[in-house]
Amino acid sequence: MSFYGIAGLFISSYLWCTILWNVGSGYDRFDRKEGIVCIFRWGFPGIKRRVFLRFLMRDIQSIRIQVKEGLYPRRILYMEIRGQGIIPLTRTDDQFFTPREIEQKAAELAYFLRVPIEVF
Numbered sequence: 177m178s179f180y181g182i183a184g185l186f187i188s189s190y191l192w193c194t195i196l197w198n199v200g201s202g203y204d205r206f207d208r209k210e211g212i213v214c215i216f217r218w219g220f221p222g223i224k225r226r227v228f229l230r231f232l233m234r235d236i237q238s239i240r241i242q243v244k245e246g247l248y249p250r251r252i253l254y255m256e257i258r259g260q261g262i263i264p265l266t267r268t269d270d271q272f273f274t275p276r277e278i279e280q281k282a283a284e285l286a287y288f289l290r291v292p293i294e295v296f
Contacts, residue, residue, distance in 0.1 A: 251278045
């Protein structure tokens with residue numbers, strides 16, 4: 177029983193630290209005048225606490241939507257970038273988006289960036 181208690185303390189301290197340090201929060205900036213997209217996210221404290229990605233708008237190939245329904249539904253919005261793969265734009269554990277909302281966000285972003293939408 178003490179093993180499970182200690183394991184529970186470690187897991188709860190890990191979860192509280194991620195909440196207090198705002199791990200995964202950040203912003204996305206799309207600048208059409210300069211043609212640059214900036215994605216900023218906070219990570220765990222250390223050398224690579226700040227995750228900052230910067231690339232050109234013309235390198236964006238498409239906007240992807242991943243929809244999985246069932247007991248644990250997942251609706252995630254991705255951006256596919258030439259040479260860097262896919263980057264998630266919404267949180268992977270965010271289940272509060274309805275299919276209509278995620279589709280509307282993807283359509284607005286794809287229209288702004290002038291790229292196609294892929295659903296998988």
